[in-house]
Amino acid sequence: MVEELLSYAAEIAVKVNSIIDEVVRGDEKHLYNASLHLLKAGGKRLRPLLTVLSARLFGLDEGLALYPATSVELLHNFTLIHDDIMDRDDFRRGVPTVHKVYGEAMAILAGDLLFSKSYEAMLRLVGMVPNDLIIKAVRELTWAAVTVAEGQSLDMEFERRDDVKIGEYLTMVFKKTAALFKACAYIGGVVAGASDEDLAKLCEFAKNIGIAFQIRDDELGLVGDEKVLGKPVFSDIREGKKTLLIIYALNNVDSHRRELILRNLGNAQACEADLRQVAKIVIDSGALEFSDRVAEDYSQRGLKALDEIETQDLKAKKLLKDFASFLTKRLY
């Protein structure tokens, strides 16, 4: 049941938050406060949960899994702080973004600090898990950091292009979002001593639900309200994001409507009525139904890969399945 998952998620979040307090601590008060601002604003700690459950699947003690779990959460928050500067977003998790509160210079530095602290948290495993496994985990973390940066670069490039293909969007989403989910699963599994074969299945699971998650998140950006989003509605349209919905609509509406979308997409001057009109055109095009099918397809592929993994910890496997459903469910 989802209640059981959410209650376990809350339990893990408390433990991860306590390690964050331990790792992100230093004399330079202003820098450390800026670094903790977004972390203290909430967040569901989904990536730590995926990491811990992946580790449990292969018999690792939850207590040990909390260090890599904290590591991926720190990496994630570093990317959010920097993305918000790049995308000029003023709100996240319902509070002003780090650069809005502390200025851009300090926000850049706060992100950099969390990036370093992400490695520091991972290295807390030294002496508790064999060194060769820690090195594999550090290598995966590094791969994820490189890949997420590449994904953000594509996302920004796509804002300036009107001809983004669905395949390009999926590559971008894999890099920007799903790569870190894959890394969470890999890191959890590898420090637990999972075989290469099991790791491959686990990565296939996480990669696919990661893509489905981002597609659902984009849907919410079109139809969600400000309270759920934690930021103004239609920011994606205002920023010119080429989501699956926008790409579908651009390819499936008449030239008049296409023109109307393009005129307002990425236009900082567009008023709320314009943005609302664009959203309506996109919805009327059938983009949500299309997007639903694609998300559902990725979600099923992920669950199939999970099914093939054998484990002693049936509870963890059940929770991972619920996690996938929760993560990839329709949000509107």
Next chain:
Amino acid sequence: MVEELLSYAAEIAVKVNSIIDEVVRGDEKHLYNASLHLLKAGGKRLRPLLTVLSARLFGLDEGLALYPATSVELLHNFTLIHDDIMDRDDFRRGVPTVHKVYGEAMAILAGDLLFSKSYEAMLRLVGMVPNDLIIKAVRELTWAAVTVAEGQSLDMEFERRDDVKIGEYLTMVFKKTAALFKACAYIGGVVAGASDEDLAKLCEFAKNIGIAFQIRDDELGLVGDEKVLGKPVFSDIREGKKTLLIIYALNNVDSHRRELILRNLGNAQACEADLRQVAKIVIDSGALEFSDRVAEDYSQRGLKALDEIETQDLKAKKLLKDFASFLTKRLY
């Protein structure tokens, strides 16, 4: 002789540059070009040289030492790219800074990418050096990244303060500059299998010459010309940097001159004549002579620690000594 050192430095630079080309490579052309912009603009590759020579001291093959050497250079360039955004510097190494050419968003991302690539370069050692030594190197790299961020935070805080003490300046310089020199020496030594005792001496050496280097660099900022600096003269004064020279002058001139310094320090509106006048007051205060003595003292302390290290590779030790002299010599 310095010729021998410079010729070896050039040899190492070529090899490091070739590994950089190998590691910093990917499909996202715009991102990778931005990431390579500063690296291609030159730079003396001083930190790789220190890393390689430290490794040679304890018998590691130069070819293996090139990976950690590249790693520290990538970390260094990441910090420069981000510092230039924070400090609003338009030029470095005689060319426009990354954010001036590619925009701030792409410059933030380029720095992030180089940070990740710094770990990637280090991890190229896997299979060639024992895993426990690689983990120690990764841990030191992480410590350096955290410490450099803390140092940059202090540097920015000091710009807003008029009462910075010499001790605070030295802490800031240790964190912002010397910590990475120390990390270069430690990493080179540790992957070569140096004992803890030798590592401590090596770190003492590198830390002290790192501090002396920064003091000399600050001197050059006061008296150097634009061609040598690679950026406009007096940027330190314009940005309100609390260098040892400024701190000394503020404490040793009469209240009229002190007022004149403070009026122009960190004042973006100050004209060249104002800045020139501030520089003259600082020089006339005897700040350079004071700064010379402090730099010389750190330099001697460093050389003394190096002297105590025993090695089979006397050539490497001689080059390290020359490196220290070259790095910490008076530049005006």
